[in-house]
Amino acid sequence: xxxxxxxxxxxxxxxxxxxxxxxxxxxxxxxxxxxxxxxxxxxxxxxxxxxxxxxxxxxxxxxxxxxxxxxxxxxxxxxxxxxxxxxxxxxxxxxxxxxxxxxxxxxxxxxxxxxxxxxxxxxxxxxxxxxxxxxxxxxxxxxxxxxxxxxxxxxxxxxxxxxxxxxxxxxxxxxxxxxxxxxxxxxxxxxxxxxxxxxxxxxxxxxxxxxxxxxxxxxxxxxxxxxxxxxxxxxxxxxxxxxxxxxxxxxxxxxxxxxxxxxxxxxxxxxxxxxxxxxxxxxxxxxxxxxxxxxxxxxxxxxxxxxxxxxxxxxxxxxxxxxxxxxxxxxxxxxxxxxxxxxxxxxxxxxxxxxxxxxxxxxxxxxxxxxxxxxxxxxxxxxxxxxxxxxxxxxxxxxxxxxxxxxxxxxxxxxxxxxx
Amino acid sequence: xxxxxxxxxxxxxxxxxxxxxxxxxxxxxxxxxxxxxxxxxxxxxxxxxxxxxxxxxxxxxxxxxxxxxxxxxxxxxxxxxxxxxxxxxxxxxxxxxxxxxxxxxxxxxxxxxxxxxxxxxxxxxxxxxxxxxxxxxxxxxxxxxxxxxxxxxxxxxxxxxxxxxxxxxxxxxxxxxxxxxxxxxxxxxxxxxxxxxxxxxxxxxxxxxxxxxxxxxxxxxxxxxxxxxxxxxxxxxxxxxxxxxxxxxxxxxxxxxxxxxxxxxxxxxxxxxxxxxxxx
Numbered sequence: 268x269x270x271x272x273x274x275x276x277x278x279x280x281x282x283x284x285x286x287x288x289x290x291x292x293x294x295x296x297x298x299x300x301x302x303x304x305x306x307x308x309x310x311x312x313x314x315x316x317x318x319x320x321x322x323x324x325x326x327x328x329x330x331x332x333x334x335x336x337x338x339x340x341x342x343x344x345x346x347x348x349x350x351x352x353x354x355x356x357x358x359x360x361x362x363x364x365x366x367x368x369x370x371x372x373x374x375x376x377x378x379x380x381x382x383x384x385x386x387x388x389x390x391x392x393x394x395x396x397x398x399x400x401x402x403x404x405x406x407x408x409x410x411x412x413x414x415x416x417x418x419x420x421x422x423x424x425x426x427x428x429x430x431x432x433x434x435x436x437x438x439x440x441x442x443x444x445x446x447x448x449x450x451x452x453x454x455x456x457x458x459x460x461x462x463x464x465x466x467x468x469x470x471x472x473x474x475x476x477x478x479x480x481x482x483x484x485x486x487x488x489x490x491x492x493x494x495x496x497x498x499x500x501x502x503x504x505x506x507x508x509x510x511x512x513x514x515x516x517x518x519x520x521x522x523x524x525x526x527x528x529x530x531x532x533x534x535x536x537x538x539x540x541x542x543x544x545x546x547x548x549x550x551x552x553x554x555x556x557x558x559x560x561x562x563x564x565x566x567x568x569x570x571x572x573x574x575x576x577x578x579x580x581x582x583x584x585x586x587x588x589x590x591x592x593x594x595x596x597x598x599x600x601x602x603x604x605x606x607x608x609x610x611x612x613x614x615x616x617x618x619x620x621x622x623x624x625x626x627x628x629x630x631x632x633x634x635x636x637x638x639x640x641x642x643x644x645x646x647x648x649x650x651x652x653x654x655x656x657x658x659x660x661x662x663x664x665x666x667x668x669x670x671x672x673x674x675x676x677x678x679x680x681x682x683x684x685x686x687x
Numbered sequence: 688x689x690x691x692x693x694x695x696x697x698x699x700x701x702x703x704x705x706x707x708x709x710x711x712x713x714x715x716x717x718x719x720x721x722x723x724x725x726x727x728x729x730x731x732x733x734x735x736x737x738x739x740x741x742x743x744x745x746x747x748x749x750x751x752x753x754x755x756x757x758x759x760x761x762x763x764x765x766x767x768x769x770x771x772x773x774x775x776x777x778x779x780x781x782x783x784x785x786x787x788x789x790x791x792x793x794x795x796x797x798x799x800x801x802x803x804x805x806x807x808x809x810x811x812x813x814x815x816x817x818x819x820x821x822x823x824x825x826x827x828x829x830x831x832x833x834x835x836x837x838x839x840x841x842x843x844x845x846x847x848x849x850x851x852x853x854x855x856x857x858x859x860x861x862x863x864x865x866x867x868x869x870x871x872x873x874x875x876x877x878x879x880x881x882x883x884x885x886x887x888x889x890x891x892x893x894x895x896x897x898x899x900x901x902x903x904x905x906x907x908x909x910x911x912x913x914x915x916x917x918x919x920x921x922x923x924x925x926x927x928x929x930x931x932x933x934x935x936x937x938x939x940x941x942x943x944x945x946x947x948x949x950x951x952x953x954x955x956x957x958x959x960x961x962x963x964x965x966x967x
Contacts, residue, residue, distance in 0.1 A: 341847045343963060344840075351837065352844055352851060358836050 268293055268440055269314060269331065269409050274323035276309055282311040285464035286323075287350040291409060296431055296441045298455035298472070300448070301484055302620040303590045304578070306446045306464040308336075311411045314442075329408030334398045336413045336618065341384050346397055347382040353401060375403045375429050388512040391418040399427070403434070410434060411442040416617040420511045428454050446484070446620045460484055479563040481621060503640040505631070507655035508666070509648060510683055515664035516644050520613050523642055525608050531602035535644070537591070537615035541598040544587025548572065548579055551586045552601050576626070587686030597632050606656055610634060610641040616650060628654060640661055648679065689747050697922035701814070702881065703919030704821045705730065708873030708896035710904070710911045717901055718833060719862035720855075720964040721848035723778025725765045726870050727894025728787025733758040733874025736792045738885040741806050747813045747879060750806075754875025755868055757955030761787055762867035770859050776966055784894075792887050805884040814880045817872065825869065826908050833908075846962035870894075903949065906962060914948055921947040 269291040276284040284306045291297060299307045312318040314325065315333040317476060340349050347361070347368035354367075361383075368382035379396050386394065395418050402410055412431075417422045427660070431441050445451050451458060452475060460468040460483045468483040510516060517535070524532065534540035542551050549568035553559050568582035575596045586597055595615065612631060614619060616624040631654060633640055645651050651658055651672075658675040660667040660682035667682050709726055716723045723729075733754035740753020765783050768774040794804065795804065833839035835877075844851055845858040876892075878885045900918065904910025921944035928940050 315836070339848075339851050341844050341851055343847045343960065348840060353842055354837075356837050358831070360835060 268328055270326040271310070272324045272326075274310065274313055274320050276306075276313060276318065276321045282464050284313065284320075287461075287464075287466055289459065291440045291442070292457075293440060293634060294438045296435050296454055298445060298451040298458045299442055299444045299461065300446055300451055300480060301306075301461035302446065302594045302622060305461040305484075306349060307461050308413055308433075310440060310461070311413065315411060317320065330405055330497065331409045331411065332402035332405050332407030333411040334402045334413060334415060336417065338394050338398055340397060342387040342393060343385065345383050345385050346379065346389070346555075349386055349397060350382070350404070353404070359371060369402055372400055375400050376433060377403075378426065392420060392423045392512050393417060396423070398637050399430070405510065407439065409440045411444070413444045414446075415443070416447060418512075420672065421648075422511065426452065444568050448480050451480065452477060465532060484621065492527055498521045503635045503638050504656045505635050505641045505643055506657045506659065506669070507643040507645060507651035507662050508659050509645060509651045509679060510517070510661035512646055514661050516613070516661060517648075518664065519661065519666075520570075520611060520644055523611050527611075529607070530609040530611055531605060531639075533595075533598055533602060533606035533610070533612040534617050535617070537594055537598060538587075542586045542594055546586060547583045548577070548586050548589070548597055549582035552582075552604075555601055555605055560662055565647060571604065575630075577598040592619045594625065595619060595627060599627065603630060604636070607634075607639055610639050611644070612641060613644040614646065615643070616647065624650075654675070689928055690926065692920060695920060695927055695959065699916070699919035699923035701818055702923065704818050704898075705873035705881065706893050706897055707821045707867045707912070707915040708825070708876070708920065709894055710900045711829060711908075712869035712873075713894075713897050713901045714904075714906065714908065714911050715842070715869075716862045716866045717906060717965060718846045718962055719842050719859045720849060720962055720967065721769060721859060722776050722780065722898070723762075723765055723769075723863070723866065724777060724894070725761060725783030725787070725923065726780075726866065726899065727890055727892070728760040728784040729761040729842050729867060729870045730874035730877065730890045730894055731787050731791050731826075731888070733871040734762050734878035734889055735885050736873030737871075738804055738806055738878050741879055742744065747809050750879050751764050751872060751875045754879075755871035756818070758871025758874060759809075759864070766860055766863045769895070770856050770863070788888060791885075795885065795887055806879055808883065809880045814876075817876050818879065820913070821873075826912055830908050838942065843962070846921045846964055849964050849967070851949040859966040870897075900948070902961075903953070913947060915950075916950055918944050918948045926961050 271287060271289045274284055274287045275282070287306075287310055289310075299311070303305050307320065311333065313320045314327075315331045316327070317333070341352070344352075345365070347365040350368045350649060351359070351364045359367075363383050372379050377400055379393060386397070389397075395415060398416065399412070416428060419427060427665065431443065435441055435456075442456060445450070450471060455472040458468075458470050458472050458475060458480065459466055460480065462484065489679055502670065507520065508516065509625050514679065518537065523530070538544060543554070549564045552568045552571055554562045556564070565582045571577070572579055572582065575597045577589070577593050577600070579593060586594060589597065598684065610631070616627050619627065628650070631641060631643070643654060652675075655672060657669045658679065659669050660675075660679055662682060662685045670678065709730060713723060713726050727769045736757030737750045741747060741750030743749075761783060763777055764786075768779040769776045798804070831842065841852060841924030842858045842862055845862075849855040856956045873893075874890065878889065882889065896918065900911060900914040904914040925943045928935070928943075929937055
């Protein structure tokens with residue numbers, strides 16, 4: 268199958284993977300958990316042969332498939348064309364490619380309609396499914412999934428778990444990278460916890476609880492996320508919009524943007540709309556400033572890096588080289604420092620680890636306490652219940668009546684499914 | 688007016704054959720994600736090597752082979768910098784053009800005096816064959832290759848998102864070779880069939896026009912053919928109108944082909960987006 272022995276990998280001064288030994292059993296679902304930057308993805312890229320290990324030995328037996336968080340798809344091609352890229356064939360009509368794609372998709376047990384659609388028009392969840400189909404089509408002995416559920420709705424995640432269980436039952440070993448602990452406990456046979464490039468815990472999933480795992484991951488028990496108590500008259504309201512992705516969230520965000528120029532925006536696709544990857548942290552932080560002066564920008568960037576605990580080498584580091592959580596902190600710092608009256612936060616914690624999520628939540632609460640009204644668009648119900656004063660469900664482009672969190676608890680599922 | 692157009696049509700088809708071949712070649716290259724401004728230089732070198740080849744062997748076929756070989760050398764030069772060393776494509780293409788213009792000019796001047804650069808008219812059948820190839824066979828072949836084969840799908844992927852392919856360079860080199868084949872044929876046709884030999888800078892911007900027809904033709908074969916045909920007809924018409932002396936300043940008439948092509952192609956619906964990784 269796959270055996271990694273004493274793997275070490277260094278990026279410059281940063282020891283990303285530190286003497287890791289791991290063996291995969293046939294037909295098991297292994298969850299690899301840990302904070303952002305714990306070395307999970309690096310280790311798995313080494314396992315898949317995408318990165319060379321600094322030292323250590325790798326024993327591979329058969330094909331290893333890996334599904335990245337970052338999609339490797341051609342946006343201008345159809346679903347069928349994307350699938351045809353890796354198959355072997357010589358000549359075929361569009362129609363024939365679509366028929367073959369339908370057969371292939373059906374054989375994986377994943378639901379993905381109409382392969383004649385162009386990838387740029389399908390939802391993030393569907394793109395993620397397409398990546399999974401591509402990986403399964405190669406019939407790998409080992410399948411590595413890097414945070415596959417971070418862009419999926421609960422229904423889609425359930426569908427993914429069914430597929431994972433079927434694969435494992437068929438003898439494929441599945442590695443599931445995640446930091447959503449309830450999911451990990453639901454699906455995994457065995458759990459490996461990484462921190463700082465090392466394996467710090469390795470256990471059978473049976474009998475584990477989420478708090479055991481969380482403690483192993485972050486090495487502390489208390490979580491910093493206190494709600495600031497404030498005078499309710501100056502406090503802004505947090506309205507959460509929940510719903511299955513693709514029900515009009517994007518259009519709603521677009522309309523909010525047009526109607527509220529000057530509002531703070533925490534966009535859904537942070538690498539595309541939130542930061543300029545090629546520019547430094549200092550430059551990204553200054554994007555909304557009226558005046559710009561190199562020295563002042565660097566000085567204020569240093570302050571913000573400290574205040575928002577952005578893990579970076581300094582104000583001059585390229586924003587694109589930061590981890591997802593730290594990129595989100597750069598965006599928060601830029602947007603919230605404007606002291607906005609209105610804030611749009613779209614999926615503000617998607618793909619972030621526990622610590623970064625808690626930080627983002629605390630910042631949003633603080634902004635509301637300071638008087639800003641926040642529109643929170645999220646597909647994470649826990650997030651909505653944790654933050655919102657008012658919850659509205661979006662379904663097929665229509666918003667439900669505003670609900671209090673208590674009332675929403677009962678009705679949100681039915682409203683999201685469109686049966687209420 | 689219709690009479691005038693009908694009269695101009697056969698001339699237009701033949702005269703714009705080199706342009707069409709260049710458009711077809713550039714279409715393939717741009718679909719693979721490259722902008723090759725050096726196509727002008729490729730045609731110019733092919734026009735010269737074609738004449739030299741014809742003169743040395745007294746065979747039109749050998750002339751075409753020599754033309755294609757000349758274009759291949761220029762393409763290789765572009766490829767080494769733009770693909771191998773990932774240099775800026777616009778800068779590389781411009782440098783290639785300057786080099787091609789300088790080199791052909793130098794050779795022309797150095798060998799001046801002999802009758803080397805004058806060739807006899809090309810046999811009618813050969814000329815017809817090339818026209819037929821350019822207007823019917825190549826478009827059909829490109830349609831099949833680019834849109835119905837795995838090779839074409841991967842070549843286009845190299846132009847859309849090179850990250851998904853393991854061997855992007857391989858597909859880009861193939862695209863360049865196809866372009867050299869087509870633009871080389873076009874350049875040789877220009878000097879061997881449409882003129883009676885080589886003259887300095889005789890391509891007169893055809894490479895650049897080809898580039899813009901590819902863009903206005905929205906990166907597909909149909910757009911390429913329609914665009915070239917429009918340009919060719921308007922260019923032929925322009926001469927007829929000048930001869931008819933209709934009272935417009937001839938400067939305006941000279942601009943006619945460009946204006947007509949631009950207007951009509953802007954109105955043709957279709958896929959507007961460029962290959963996503965174009966120029967990268």
